[in-house]
Amino acid sequence: KAGVTQTPRYLIKTRGxxxxxxxxxxxxxxxxxxxxxxxGQGLQFLFEYFSETQRNKGNFPGRFSGRQFxxxxxxxxxxxxxxxxSALYLCASSSNRGPAKAFFGQGTRLTVV
Amino acid sequence: AQSVAQPExxxxxxxxxxxxxxxxxxxxxxxxxxxxxxYPNRGLQFLLKYITGDNLVKGSYGFEAEFNKSxxxxxxxxxxxxxxxxxxxxxxxxxxxxxxTPLVFGKGTRLSVIA
Numbered sequence: 001k002a003g004v005t006q007t008p009r010y011l012i013k014t015r016g017x018x019x020x021x022x023x024x025x026x027x028x029x030x031x032x033x034x035x036x037x038x039x040g041q042g043l044q045f046l047f048e049y050f051s052e053t054q055r056n057k058g059n060f061p062g063r064f065s066g067r068q069f070x071x072x073x074x075x076x077x078x079x080x081x082x083x084x085x086s087a088l089y090l091c092a093s094s095s096n097r098g099p100a101k102a103f104f105g106q107g108t109r110l111t112v113v
Numbered sequence: 114a115q116s117v118a119q120p121e122x123x124x125x126x127x128x129x130x131x132x133x134x135x136x137x138x139x140x141x142x143x144x145x146x147x148x149x150x151x152y153p154n155r156g157l158q159f160l161l162k163y164i165t166g167d168n169l170v171k172g173s174y175g176f177e178a179e180f181n182k183s184x185x186x187x188x189x190x191x192x193x194x195x196x197x198x199x200x201x202x203x204x205x206x207x208x209x210x211x212x213x214t215p216l217v218f219g220k221g222t223r224l225s226v227i228a
Contacts, residue, residue, distance in 0.1 A: 043220075045218075056215040106155055
């Protein structure tokens with residue numbers, strides 16, 4: 001079974017630009033979550049999608065948005081990039097059962113210059 | 114809202130010695146608890162989880178964790194550390210109240226095993 005696939009692996013963007021990151025979950029998984037990882041803040045929850053609906057949302061500004069498609073693939077968009085948005089963005093997929101473990105992709109390393 | 118605390122940013126241990134990485138949590142209902150490990154430039158890998166039942170949970174690579182409800186802790190342990198265990202470890206919790214709450218992570222603990 002293929003794992004969680006995130007593309008691209010690396011991105012360099014300029015302040016003020018926007019960026020779209022993609023995540024393909026494990027086949028059959030309908031829940032996709034996004035996290036931002038930075039050295040100082042650890043892993044911070046961005047949002048979770050389930051069956052094309054945003055089910056949970058973390059404490060991030062409106063510049064961060066996402067969506068999920070009917071095939072469960074998810075995209076995350078960040079508009080008007082700031083230097084502080086530089087981070088590793090991780091996507092995780094899981095089945096809908098409460099105690100189900102999450103499977104993570106390798107992440108997208110975003111650098112804003 | 115649920116939360117996780119990992120009080121140590123860094124843990125150093127000699128190879129062959131036992132290791133403990135600490136984690137405490139806060140939830141409204143009963144917790145689902147997880148440990149993940151991250152190697153450089155990689156995503157997170159699942160180690161083990163506690164749902165219910167025995168307080169001692171065994172996981173991958175010889176790791177285990179002990180659930181303590183009265184102390185709201187879920188410390189990760191290994192009897193004999195290996196240099197290859199050096200990595201970043203994350204504790205995570207999900208509240209079972211609705212089953213649809215997000216998985217919340219601690220800030221991580223960097224484990225360094227010295228030969």
